[in-house]
Amino acid sequence: MGISVLCVSGSHPGLFHPFLPLAVELAATPDVDVVFACTDDRKADLENAPGVRFESLGPAARGETPGSWSARTYARLDSPSRVAAYRATIEHLHAALLPTWLDRYEVLLGLAERYRPDVVVLDSQAGWGADAAISAGVPYVVNSALPVSYLFPRAMGWNHPAPMSGLPFGMGPGRQLANQLFKLLRVTAFASGPIRRAFAENVARRRRLGLPPNTGPAHYAAGARAVLGNSVFGIEYGFRRPPRTVRMVGPMLPPRGRADDRYGELFDWLDGSESVVYVALGTMMRPTGGQVRALVETARRLAPRHRLLWSLPRHRDALPAELPENLRVEEWVPQVEVLAHSAVRVFLTHGSNGSHHGLVFGKPLLVMPHSWDTRDQGMRYVHSGAALITGRASAVTADELVSGLTRLLSDPAYGHRARHWASRLRAAGGAAAAASVVLDQARTGS
Known part of the structure; x- marks a missing residue:
């Protein structure tokens, strides 16, 4: 039976x-x-x-x-x-x-x-x-x-x-x-x-x-x-x-495969990139004008060496009319396939369980927590040696984001620890x- x-x-x-x-x-x-x-x-x-x-x-x-x-x-x-x-x-x-x-x-x-x-x-x-x-x-x-x-x-x-x-x-x-x-x-x-x-x-x-x-x-x-x-x-x-x-x-990931034809142009963009920071802040977060300005300014300061890909399903009306050339904003992206891409080097995340997706593919994390439970999770990622954490998301500044991302992008120790956890998470x-x-x-x- x-x-x-x-x-x-x-x-x-x-x-x-x-x-x-x-x-x-x-x-x-x-x-x-x-x-x-x-x-x-x-x-x-x-x-x-x-x-x-x-x-x-x-x-x-x-x-x-x-x-x-x-x-x-x-x-x-x-x-x-x-x-x-x-x-x-x-x-x-x-x-x-x-x-x-x-x-x-x-x-x-x-x-x-x-x-x-x-x-x-x-x-x-x-x-x-x-x-x-x-x-x-x-x-x-x-x-x-x-x-x-x-x-x-x-x-x-x-x-x-x-x-x-x-x-x-x-x-x-x-x-x-x-x-x-x-x-x-x-x-x-x-x-x-x-x-x-x-x-x-x-x-x-x-x-x-x-x-x-x-x-x-x-x-x-x-x-x-x-x-x-x-x-x-x-x-x-x-x-x-x-x-x-x-x-x-x-973490239990959905079956991975090349994203369908709707995302062909996105993956062409990734294929043509040398260094990308992927930004996804979850469904709970409601970006304020100050947070949006901080992220846009962060992209501007990281140009031209690094690009930012931001998955922003809601609250897009807070975006300015003109964005830096190195910032791409999408309503939704196939996250697992994006994080698996070799051009993606760091994951800027709010710190929930989905942040494990970054570590599964060996990407260091910058955690921008918007609640006390996501700060709990973020502290665990920091303890692992593969992440940094900002202050409260509601008060985050471009200086804080640029400092954290620059450190993660330039210090190989974070990538080494992230790859260690990738091996451990897959073995689980x-x-x-x-x-x-x-x-x-x-x-x-x-």
């Missing part, structure tokens, strides 16, 4: 896109049937994924994806205060996702009854998927595009940087004091009236369904058969007590290794 796999994810691009290559890899395995339950806005992505069957979890929740955030929400989540940003994150997640939890849970119970999966695979924030798997008696595997240490706080040392602190590993006394204070002050995020009421309502609802009151990514990770970390140790910080369920499989196995873990759990049964 074949193996049935039910994949579950929310709509957020930082969770969905790193997960999708795993579903495609599983679907390419003989005698494996893959159903992917997600929100309706991901239907086209999943219907274009070979061998993957889409099932709807209903519409994306209001505020679930960055594109739907109000300017006020975006500003609160990007607060210069780590405590205020953490509080805003907790309030936002509960406001956006708790109202959909029960509906998604019930849909997934129906899908479990219909497809009888041997294993459920879910993104690290899709707790409704774990609840459904537990209720249906199906083992589950968690995929973590976020730092896997976020899921196992008790396995980390007391001096480990707290999630969303933006602090580095190996802190001095001053930063360690800030780290411990932040851990204490985070509890205030749960003290507001709306959050307390939401928690109470959620606990009551869970009890009516026969579910335990505990929720949260750490709770679900503890019950998983395996947790797939989309990095490797050395970039991700090590554990004091490593959980036996953790498998560091590295990516989607193929992750699929092997999932199928092993499916075969062992409940």
Whole structure:
């Protein structure tokens, strides 16, 4: 008999896109049937994924994806205060996702009854998927595009940087004091009236369904058969007590091939370039006029020796009418193929999981973080020796960008470390290794 796999994810691009290559890899395995339950806005992505069957979890929740955030929400989540940003994150997640939890849970119970999966695979924030798997008696595997240490706080040392602190590993006394204070002050995020009421309502609802009151990514990770970390140790910080369920499989990239004819002229441009800085700042970031001016001025100062290729899907109205000749701005580019190109020498990124794509191809990183979680990731890349990091993106200057890029372009040590991590990340196995873990759990049964 074949193996049935039910994949579950929310709509957020930082969770969905790193997960999708795993579903495609599983679907390419003989005698494996893959159903992917997600929100309706991901239907086209999943219907274009070979061998993957889409099932709807209903519409994306209001505020679930960055594109739907109000300017006020975006500003609160990007607060210069780590405590205020953490509080805003907790309030936002509960406001956006708790109202959909029960509906998604019930849909997934129906899908479990219909497809009888041997294993459920879910993104690290899709707790409704774990609840459904537990209720249906199906083992589950968690995929973590976020730092896997976020899921196992008790396995980390007391001096480990707290999630969303933006602090580095190996802190001095001053930063360690800030780290411990932040851990204490985070509890205030749960003290507001709306959050307390939401928690109470959620606990009551869970009890009516026969579910335990505990929720949260750490709770679900503890019950998983395996947790797939989309990095490797050395970039991700090590554990004091490593959980036996953790498998560091590295980033899961889509199958690579020469981009289609729509991008022929772009690759001709790359072929004719000697040195290119690739710029991609993610779907969450909303470039301000000051940030755009800083990047345009950076390109101007790096001419004529270096070119910049900027993938800018939104907010293009902030661009000036005239751009430097060495700056090319595209609405979208095939990122994996671009980063694989020999002319691309440095990746200017916001620091999320997609930044691993640069390291997979041996490109040093300049991280320009726009949130506390991307600063967390950026600190890990800096710790690896293959990256530099700027201050907050909202205050970045051309001087800061030019200084960082010049250092990365001229100092061979960064390229050497990036190539080291390219070897390590590829050896981790990516989607193929992750699929092997999932199928092993499916075969062992409940």
